[in-house]
Amino acid sequence: xxxxxxxxxxxxxQPNPLNSLSGSSAEECIQELEQExxxxxxxxxxxxxLSTTKDHLNFVHSFASNTKNWTEFSxxxxxxxxxxxxxxxxxxxxxxxxxDAFIAKGKLNRVQQFAKDVSLDPNTAHPNLVLxxxxxxxxxxxxxxxxxxxxxxxxSAINVLGKQSFSSGRFxxxxxxxxxxxxxxxxxxxxxxxxxxxxxxxxxxxWTICLRKGENYRSSGIHLRVxxxxxxxxxxxxxxxxxxxxxxxxxxxxxxTFTGCSFTEKLxxxxxxxxxxxxxxxxxxxxxPINYTD
Numbered sequence: 050x051x052x053x054x055x056x057x058x059x060x061x062x063q064p065n066p067l068n069s070l071s072g073s074s075a076e077e078c079i080q081e082l083e084q085e086x087x088x089x090x091x092x093x094x095x096x097x098x099l100s101t102t103k104d105h106l107n108f109v110h111s112f113a114s115n116t117k118n119w120t121e122f123s124x125x126x127x128x129x130x131x132x133x134x135x136x137x138x139x140x141x142x143x144x145x146x147x148x149d150a151f152i153a154k155g156k157l158n159r160v161q162q163f164a165k166d167v168s169l170d171p172n173t174a175h176p177n178l179v180l181x182x183x184x185x186x187x188x189x190x191x192x193x194x195x196x197x198x199x200x201x202x203x204x205s206a207i208n209v210l211g212k213q214s215f216s217s218g219r220f221x222x223x224x225x226x227x228x229x230x231x232x233x234x235x236x237x238x239x240x241x242x243x244x245x246x247x248x249x250x251x252x253x254x255x256w257t258i259c260l261r262k263g264e265n266y267r268s269s270g271i272h273l274r275v276x277x278x279x280x281x282x283x284x285x286x287x288x289x290x291x292x293x294x295x296x297x298x299x300x301x302x303x304x305x306t307f308t309g310c311s312f313t314e315k316l317x318x319x320x321x322x323x324x325x326x327x328x329x330x331x332x333x334x335x336x337x338p339i340n341y342t343d
Contacts, residue, residue: 150301154301157296160221160283160294163219165220168212169212170212173209175209176194176196178209181333186333187333188331189207189322189330189331207321207322209321210237211319214239216312216314216315221283222283222339225281225337227332228332229322233257233259233321234319234320234321235258235284235295237255238313238314238315238316239315240314241254258305260323266279266304280298281297281298282296283297284318291312293306
């Protein structure tokens with residue numbers, strides 16, 4: 050059941066403090082509130098169809114365009130105080146919050162339609178990295194291994210690339226980062242230096258975000274404001290538009306977006322689970338299946 054039902058089933062048969070107001074303004078307010086609630090009750094059935102339609106954004110904007118902005122309405126509060134105005138204001142805030150959540154979820158659902166099956170390329174993995182047999186998980190071990198020599202392999206940084214490359218269109222994938230104190234995610238161009246020191250910036254072919262010390266989220270030296278600890282990150286690339294966006298999958302909010310990117314060669318999904326840190330950062334990065342129904 051969708052959250053709007055909480056607001057549509059209000060007990061409006063209870064005594065209404067608006068009835069005690071005098072003048073046309075009170076009557077108009079009552080009529081508009083009743084009309085608004087009647088409309089919302091009708092549209093609640095439409096909201097429940099959201100999970101079955103592919104055109105989420107058009108539906109959400111349609112819903113948003115038919116609700117009144119009660120913050121622009123004002124009446125003089127009676128002697129008992131501003132309880133009426135406060136109630137209307139709270140209702141408006143709740144509706145706005147739910148509308149924003151629907152819009153964010155609709156946007157995420159649309160980019161999730163471009164999900165690709167991404168797996169890790171062991172030939173690019175730093176010797177300290179341990180990959181799962183299915184190529185979906187990676188963590189940094191405390192023992193350096195001796196993998197075969199490969200020109201594609203990272204030797205100076207704890208990195209690994211995806212097997213799949215992309216040079217057109219759009220693609221999306223999700224990575225679980227829960228329980229980690231350090232990680233890097235994003236996409237990189239094929240020709241990046243894999244042997245020397247790394248400066249992760251778009252100028253050097255890195256479009257990535259990272260976590261440091263369990264709480265500092267950054268991108269190319271810029272601090273990113275994140276409301277809560279990230280547990281799953283979505284990465285969406287529009288090659289033609291030249292953009293890379295990162296999503297907090299749980300809240301559906303965009304974390305950061307690179308725009309105006311000039312992609313001229315193949316792009317590869319990029320992963321760095323970070324150093325082992327005496328076991329404090331031993332949790333793996335996990336390439337997750339996409340859930341379209343949340």
